[in-house]
Amino acid sequence: MAASSSSCEAAITCDQATGYLKPCHEYLTGPSGAKPLPAYCDGAKALVSAAATPEDRKTACECIKAAAQTMPINAQNAHDLPDNCGISLPFEISPDLDCNK
Incomplete structure (x- = not known):
């Protein structure tokens, strides 16, 4: 397994992953129904x-999960973000994520 670790390392960092969503903080912690x-x-x-x-997605998932545990995420807004933005996230923004899926 150690031999394959270099090919399985994620290129994205936690700072990058959470930084991308930093502009969304107001929306993710705001009242339901906001656009x-x-x-x-x-x-x-x-x-x-x-x-x-896949490695980047797992890393991003773990980082966002950890960040979501430190703030009061509005579950409805987090759920609606991909649809409202016309994107597909491979995971939900939630403190209860299972990043192994």
């Missing part, structure tokens, strides 16, 4: 582009 501003969607789209490999 995301274009800047929120730009960040989410950048995250999708940056998390191109």
Whole structure:
């Protein structure tokens, strides 16, 4: 397994993953039913582009899960973000994520 670790390392870092969603903070912690501003969607789209490999997606998932555990995420807004921004996230923004799936 150690021999394959270099090919399985994620290129994305936690700072990058959470940084992409930083513009979304107001939306993700705000009242239900809000519509995301274009800047929120730009960040989410950048995250999708940056998390191109399975390793990147798992790393981004773990980082976002950890960040979501430190703030009061509005579950409805987090769930609606991909649809409202016209993107497909490979995971939900939630403190209860299972990043092994």
